[in-house]
Amino acid sequence: MKYIDEYRDAEAAKQYSDLIHSITTSPWAIMEVCGGQTHAIVKYGIDELLPKGVTLLHGPGCPVCVTPVELIDKALEIASRPSVIFCSFGDMLRVPGTKGDLFSVKAKGGDIRIVYSPLDTLKIARENPSKDVVFFAVGFETTAPASAMTVHQASKMDINNFSILVSHVLVPPALEAILSSHNNNVKGFLAAGHVCTIMGYTEYEPIVKKYHVPIVVTGFEPIDILQGVYMCVKQLEKGKAEVENQYSRSVRRTGNQEAQNIIREVFEITPRKWRGIGEISASGLGLKEEYASFDAEKRFGIAEYNCEESSECISGLILKGVKKPHECEAFGSRCTPEHPLGATMVSSEGACAAYYRYRNISFEK
Amino acid sequence: MRDIKDFNLSCPISIQEYPHILLAHGGGGKLMHSLIDKMFMPSFSNKMLDSQHDGAIIDLGKVKAAFTTDSYVVYPLFFPGGDIGKLAINGTVNDLAMCGARPLYISLGFILEEGFPMETLWRIVKSVEQAAEAAQINIVTGDTKVVDKGKGDGMYINTSGIGIIEHNIEVSPAKVAQGDLVLLSGDIGRHGITIMSTREELALESEIKSDTSPLSDLVMEILEQGIEVHCMRDLTRGGLGSALIEIAGTSGTHIHINENAIPVSREVQATCEILGLDPLYVANEGRFIAFVKPADAEAALKIMQSTNPGASLIGSVETSPSGVVTMKSTIGTNRIIDMLSGEQLPRIC
Numbered sequence: 001m002k003y004i005d006e007y008r009d010a011e012a013a014k015q016y017s018d019l020i021h022s023i024t025t026s027p028w029a030i031m032e033v034c035g036g037q038t039h040a041i042v043k044y045g046i047d048e049l050l051p052k053g054v055t056l057l058h059g060p061g062c063p064v065c066v067t068p069v070e071l072i073d074k075a076l077e078i079a080s081r082p083s084v085i086f087c088s089f090g091d092m093l094r095v096p097g098t099k100g101d102l103f104s105v106k107a108k109g110g111d112i113r114i115v116y117s118p119l120d121t122l123k124i125a126r127e128n129p130s131k132d133v134v135f136f137a138v139g140f141e142t143t144a145p146a147s148a149m150t151v152h153q154a155s156k157m158d159i160n161n162f163s164i165l166v167s168h169v170l171v172p173p174a175l176e177a178i179l180s181s182h183n184n185n186v187k188g189f190l191a192a193g194h195v196c197t198i199m200g201y202t203e204y205e206p207i208v209k210k211y212h213v214p215i216v217v218t219g220f221e222p223i224d225i226l227q228g229v230y231m232c233v234k235q236l237e238k239g240k241a242e243v244e245n246q247y248s249r250s251v252r253r254t255g256n257q258e259a260q261n262i263i264r265e266v267f268e269i270t271p272r273k274w275r276g277i278g279e280i281s282a283s284g285l286g287l288k289e290e291y292a293s294f295d296a297e298k299r300f301g302i303a304e305y306n307c308e309e310s311s312e313c314i315s316g317l318i319l320k321g322v323k324k325p326h327e328c329e330a331f332g333s334r335c336t337p338e339h340p341l342g343a344t345m346v347s348s349e350g351a352c353a354a355y356y357r358y359r360n361i362s363f364e365k
Numbered sequence: 366m367r368d369i370k371d372f373n374l375s376c377p378i379s380i381q382e383y384p385h386i387l388l389a390h391g392g393g394g395k396l397m398h399s400l401i402d403k404m405f406m407p408s409f410s411n412k413m414l415d416s417q418h419d420g421a422i423i424d425l426g427k428v429k430a431a432f433t434t435d436s437y438v439v440y441p442l443f444f445p446g447g448d449i450g451k452l453a454i455n456g457t458v459n460d461l462a463m464c465g466a467r468p469l470y471i472s473l474g475f476i477l478e479e480g481f482p483m484e485t486l487w488r489i490v491k492s493v494e495q496a497a498e499a500a501q502i503n504i505v506t507g508d509t510k511v512v513d514k515g516k517g518d519g520m521y522i523n524t525s526g527i528g529i530i531e532h533n534i535e536v537s538p539a540k541v542a543q544g545d546l547v548l549l550s551g552d553i554g555r556h557g558i559t560i561m562s563t564r565e566e567l568a569l570e571s572e573i574k575s576d577t578s579p580l581s582d583l584v585m586e587i588l589e590q591g592i593e594v595h596c597m598r599d600l601t602r603g604g605l606g607s608a609l610i611e612i613a614g615t616s617g618t619h620i621h622i623n624e625n626a627i628p629v630s631r632e633v634q635a636t637c638e639i640l641g642l643d644p645l646y647v648a649n650e651g652r653f654i655a656f657v658k659p660a661d662a663e664a665a666l667k668i669m670q671s672t673n674p675g676a677s678l679i680g681s682v683e684t685s686p687s688g689v690v691t692m693k694s695t696i697g698t699n700r701i702i703d704m705l706s707g708e709q710l711p712r713i714c
Contacts, residue, residue: 001634013696045698090710107385114710116640222696337706338395357703 003249007221008044016226017049020233027053028236029185030229031178031321033171034192035062035350036220042354044222054233057185057321058351060174060277061192063139064091065319065343065350067167068273072097074302075136075165079110081300085128087121088136089143090114095346118143118150118164125154125162134296137164141195144168144285145259148266151287151294163296166286169272171195172203173283179211183322188232190218190225193247200255204243212241219247266291275343276316313342318351325355332356389707393603393648396707416537417615419463419598422530429530431466433457437522442489444563446555446574449522450489452650454496455579457526459599462584463653465536466528468500473524474508478517489520500579502526532588540595541616545682546662548655550583551576551673552628553605557648558636573632578651583672592665593658600652603705606645608654609690610704617687622680622702624694642709645702656682 006012032038038058041047047056060066076097079086086102093102093112106112111131115121118135125133137147147164154162171192178184191204196217204215214235218228228246235242245251263285272284287295312330317323325331325344335341337353344350389396406414413421420433437453447455454471461468473493477486497504555576562571580599587594596616598608605627613620629637629644637644657665662678669676680692690702 001631001638004634004638008695010695010697043700044694044696045700046696048698049696093710094706103387103389104385107387222694338399358700 004221007219007223009223012223013049013226016223016230020049020054020226020230021051023230023237024051024054024233025237027055028187028233029055029057029321030188030190030232031057031059031186032190032218032225032228033059033061033175034190034195034220035065036194037190037192037218037225038062038351039354040220040222040225042351042358045358046222046225049226050229054229056229058318058324058354059178059189059321060274060319061140061171061195062344062350063143063167063169064095064346065315066169066174066274066277067092067095067138067343068275069097069343070273071165071167072101073099074297075102076100076105077302078134078165078296078300079105079112080108081132082109083130083132085111085113085124085131085133086136087113087115087118087124087133089116089138091346092136092138094340095343096340118146119153122150122154122157122159122162125159129161131161132299133162135162135164137166137168140169140171140192141199141263142192142197144263144267145198145256148262151266151291152262154294155291160293163294163299164287165296166267167272168267168285169274170269170283170285171199172207173280174274174277175204175207175215176211177277177280177283178320179207179213181320183320186213186321188214188236189216190228190232191215191243193217193219193224193251196245196247196251196255198256198259200253201243201245201251202253208241208243214241215243217243217245217247217251219250274319276313276319278316313344315342315344315352318344325352328352387707391602392705392707393601393607394705394707398704416539417611418537419460420466420526420528422464422537431461431464431528431530432525433460433464434523434525435460437524438518439560440518441560441563442485442519444559444575445572446559447577447650448489448492449520450493451496452575452577453522453524454493454500454502455577455650456601457524458500458502458579458581459651459653461526461528462579462581463536463597463599464528464530465532465534465584465588465594465597466530467585468502468526468528468579468581470505471497471502471524471526472506472508473504473522475510476517476521476523477509477511478519479511479514481519486520496579500581534588534594536594536597538596538598538612538615541612541618541656541682542595543618543682543684544659545595545656546659546678547609547620547622547680547682548657548662548666548669549605549627549677549679550580550653550655550669551651551675552630552633553600553649553652554629554633554637554644554647556650557604558633560648561640562636571632571636573630573636576649576651580651580653583669584653587655587665587668590664590668592661592668594655594661594665595658596656597653600649600654602648602708604644604646604648605652605654606643606690606702607704610702612654612656613690614688616682619683619685619687620680620690621683622690622692624692626677626679628675628677646705646709654679 267285270286345352559575
C-alpha cells in the first residue's frame with residue numbers, strides 16, 4: 001500500500017540503522033513525544049536497530065494516558081445517568097477512574113457509544129431529542145479541531161441536547177515542563193507529526209533556542225522514526241539545536257490555518273491537570289464563554305471533583321522519561337492491561353501497555 | 366448430607382475486579398480465557414474438555430466422532446458476504462473440520478425477540494438451508510424460543526454439530542511438534558472488518574466481504590491425501606494472533622512467524638490503518654491454520670492454494686521459550702505476539 005509499504009521496508013531500515021551507528025559517538029536520550037510513535041517503536045522493535053548509547057524515552061503524547069483521573073470519574077458519573085448517551089473514542093472506555101471504567105458503566109446499563117468522528121455525535125443528538133448526548137473530548141491539537149467543529153456546528157444548528165466533556169491538552173507546554181524539570185534527561189525530541197500537521201512547528205522555534213535541544217517533527221512509520229532519530233542525533237553530535245521537519249509529506253511550517261481558526265473560535269487556553277504529571281499552566285483548551293452552554297461539566301454541575309491516584313503507579317516518571325516501564329515494581333505483576341494501575345498501561349499507545357505487549361520476555365522482568 | 370465446607374463458594378474470579386460480565390469477556394482474548402481457565406475448566410474438567418480443541422473427540426467404540434457447539438449473536442444480522450444463518454452453519458462445520466472430522470449433523474436453536482419480522486426470519490431460514498446444502502450436512506433437530514421485546518437483539522442462533530473421523534491421524538494441539546510448519550489458508554481480517562464497516566457507528570464505506578465459508582471440503586482433501594496434519598484451528602474471534610497463542614500455550618511450543626508472509630488484502634489493511642487496528646487480531650470466518658510435518662508442507666500448501674491462491678507458509682514451530690509466539694516484523698526485527706484483553710478498540714489518533 002502506498003505511503004505504508006515503503007516506510008516499513010527492511011532494507012531502508014537497515015540503511016538508517018547503519019547511518020545512525022556511523023555518526024553516533026556519545027550516548028543520547030531522545031524522547032518521542034507521541035504515543036503513536038511509542039506504539040510503532042515497541043511494535044517494530046526499533047530500538048533493536050539503534051546503537052546502545054541512543055535511548056528512546058517515551059513521552060507524554062498519549063491522550064488516554066494524560067487525561068486526569070478526576071475527569072474519568074466525571075465521565076463515569078455523567079455516563080451513568082439514565083438520561084445520557086455518552087460518546088467516546090474507543091480506547092477511553094478502558095481507562096480506569098477511581099470507581100471502575102466506562103466499560104463497567106456500560107455493563108450496568110449505561111448507554112455508551114464508540115464514535116470515530118465527534119461529528120457523528122450530532123447525528124445521535126438529533127435522532128435522540130429526549131436524551132442528553134455528551135462527547136468525551138480528549139486528545140491533543142490533533143483531535144481538538146474536530147471537537148471544536150462539532151461544538152460550532154451544534155451551536156449553528158441549535159442542537160441543545162449536546163455537550164462536551166473537555167480535556168484537550170497542548171504539546172508545547174508539556175515539552176517545556178519536561179525540560180525545566182529538575183530530573184530531566186531529555187537531550188532531543190521527536191515531535192508528533194500529526195500535531196504539527198495541524199499546528200505547524202513555529203511554536204517549537206522558541207523552545208529549541210531557550211533550552212538548546214533539537215526538535216525533529218517526525219512521522220509514525222518505522223522508517224519515519226529511524227530517519228527522525230538520525231536527524232536528531234546528527235544535530236546533537238554537531239551541537240546544534242534546531243527545529244527540523246522529517247514529516248514533510250504532511251507538515252508545513254505554519255500548519256493547517258483553518259483547523260487552527262476553528263480551535264481559536266471555540267476554545268481558549270486554560271491551565272490543565274495532566275495525569276501523572278500534575279497541573280501545567282496554559283497547557284489545555286477549555287470552551288470559551290460564548291460556548292459555555294455546551295460544557296458538560298457546567299450542564300451536569302460537576303465542576304468540583306478531586307481524586308487520589310494509585311500511589312504505586314509511577315506513570316508520571318514514565319511520561320517524563322525518567323523511568324522505563326519495566327523498571328516499575330508493579331509492571332507485569334500487579335499492573336497489567338487487564339488490571340491497570342495507571343493509564344499508561346491502558347491505551348495501546350501507552351508506554352507500559354506497549355512494553356507489556358511487545359517486548360522480549362527476558363526484558364519484562 | 367454433604368458438609369457445606371465441601372463446596373467452594375467463593376468466586377474464583379475476584380468480584381472486586383470484575384463484579385459484572387464485560388463485553389471483553391466474550392472477545393476471545395485474555396478475559397475470556399480467564400473465565401475458561403478459572404471457572405469453566407476447573408468445574409467441568411475431563412479428558413476431552415481439557416484438550417481445549419475446537420470440539421470434543423469422542424470414542425464411541427467402533428467409531429470416532431467430533432462434537433461441537435457454538436452460538437451466534439452477530440450484529441447486524443445481514444452483512445456483505447453473508448448473514449447470521451450462513452455464519453452459524455459454516456462456523457459449526459468449521460469447528461468439526463478442525464477436529465479432522467467430516468461434518469454430518471447439526472442442531473439449530475433459534476432465540477427470537479418478540480416483534481421480529483417474519484420476512485427477515487424467512488430470509489435467514491433460506492440462507493441456513495443453502496449453507497447446509499453447500500456444506501453437505503443435515504439439520505436433524507432444532508428448537509425455537511421467543512423472548513420479550515427488548516430482551517434479545519432480534520435473533521440469536523445456537524448450534525451443535527457432530528462429525529465422523531474416518532482416518533487414524535490424531536489432530537490436536539498436543540500433537541504440535543518442533544519443526545512443524547505453519548500454513549495459513551488465505552488472507553486475514555475480512556470478516557471482522559466487514560462487520561465493523563457495516564456497523565452504523567463507524568460508517569465506513571468499503572467493498573470488503575466477509576470470508577465466511579465452509580472449510581470441510583478443503584480439510585477432507587488434505588487428510589485424504591495422507592498429509593500428516595498435527596493440528597488445525599479456524600481463525601475466528603481474536604484472529605490469527607490469538608489462535609497461534611492458544612496453540613503455543615496448549616502444546617507448550619514456541620511458534621515463530623514472518624509478518625511479510627501473512628497475506629492481508631489492501632482494503633483490510635487500509636481500514637486497519639485508519640482505525641489503528643492490527644489485522645493479526647481481526648476476526649475471520651473462513652480461514653484456518655494447519656501445523657504439518659515439514660515433508661508434507663509443500664503438498665498441503667498446494668492443495669490450499671488450489672482453493673485460495675493467497676494461502677501461504679507463515680512460520681514454524683520451535684521448542685523454546687515454550688508457550689510463546691514471536692514474529693519477524695517487516696523491518697526485520699523480532700517481537701512477541703501477545704493475547705489482547707478483549708476486542709481491539711479503535712484508537713484516538
